[in-house]
Amino acid sequence: MPSLHKDVKATVQSTALGQPVHELIARSTLIKQGAEAKVYRAVLLPSPVRTASTSTPAELAPLPSSPSAxxxxxxxxxxxxxxxxxLDAQLTRQRLTSEARALVRCSKAGVRxxxxxxxxxxxGCLGMEWIEGWSVREVLGGGQEDQDDVTTDAAEDEAxxxxxxxxAAGVDEDTMLHAVGREIGKMHLADIIHGDLTTSNMMVRLLPGSHTHKESLFEVVLIDFGLSSASxxxxxRAVDLYVLERAFASTHPVPSGGRPHFEVVLDGYRAALQGGAKKGEWERVEKRLEEVRMRGRKRSMVG
Structure with missing residues (x-):
């Protein structure tokens, strides 16, 4: 996809790479480490420019209109x-470029x-916007069955x-879950498969002014496209949804007498697909999802 390649290339050229990446990593805070990558909270500084001086040689100074760090x-x-x-360099390049292209394509399609x-x-570095908010997992609580009672209580209090x-900002649980489904639907309509849909890979953030308005001013942001693909x-799409359904079932049990969380997500997903340009998209995905569920149940029975 040449256009996406150009967009990624333009992003590379426009980033603040006046700071060598190894120096940026050295002064960043490690927040998570996995088998494939380390994740840091870093700070990008404004790019300096050289200004001429009559008394001293040209020296570095920030751009007058440059943004703050x-x-x-x-x-x-x-x-x-x-x-x-x-081989390692080739795989790293492919995976990083694939993730960057997925982000660009999603952004173009209006996916948050x-x-x-x-x-x-x-x-092997990818820098992304820092999303200030909470994961859907944190909002819903639960999923702490493998931890002690003290940790579980603390997680429930935080939730x-x-x-x-x-x-207080006008965001109830069902509204949030419906928004989750809409974002996934828009992503699938852009032909992007996330590959790792869990409640930890969805962020909820309040928008400026949400505490002073009655309407819900929030957004759900999908993150971590490291396993994404274009299809x-x-x-x-059905497998993507099934992975999320299993995640909800294992980490967020249905409240007594309440409606399953995933059903609310599917409501939002259905609305997104039915609002798309192609007719019958939801019905096709729904049929495939039921087939995937049946295969999953058979595997569970066989062991």
Whole structure:
């Protein structure tokens, strides 16, 4: 897709790479480490320019109209020593470029995703907009069955506090879950498959002024496209949804007498697909989703 490639290339050229990436990592805060990458909270500084002076040689000074330092999320795909260096560099380049293209394509389609801030394929780094908010997992609570009672109680207390903040801004649980479904629907209509849809990979953030208005001023932002791919296949969309359904079932049990969370998500998803240009998209995905569910149940029975 040449246009997407140009967009990613333009992003690379426009980022504040006056700061070498290795220096940026050195003064960043590590917040998460996985098998494939380390995630940091970093700060991008304004790019300096040289200004002439009559008394001293040209010296560095910030642009008069440049923005202040901004926080970013920095994902560093570090070298894997167990792989041949050439193969490792190729895989890192492919995966990083694929993630950047998915973000660009989603953004063009109106899907709320973090904005790209930095791309360096040689260093294996991707810088994205820092999303200030809470994951859907944090908002819903639960999913702490493998931890002790003290940790579980603390997580539940935190979820109640977050829920109170959202309610004060006019955001109830069903409204949030419906918005989750709409964003996933828009993503699928853009032919992007997330590959790792869990409640940890969806952020909820309040927009400026939400505490002074009656209407809901919030947005759901989909994050972590490291396993994403491009595909128009209804089967892959259904698998994406099934992964999320299983995530809800395992981490967020249905409240007594309440409606399953995933059903509310599907309401939003259905609305997004039915509002798309192609007719019958929801019916095709719904049929595939039921088939995927049946295969999943058979595997569970066989073990």
């Amino acid at each position: 901004v926080p970013v999320l920095l994902k560093h795909r570090f070298p894997k020593r167990y792989r041949h260096p050439a 995703v973090p904005g790209l801030r930095l791309v360096d394929v040689r260093q 109640e506090e977050i829920g109170a903040l959202l309610l 128009p296949m209804h089967e892959e």
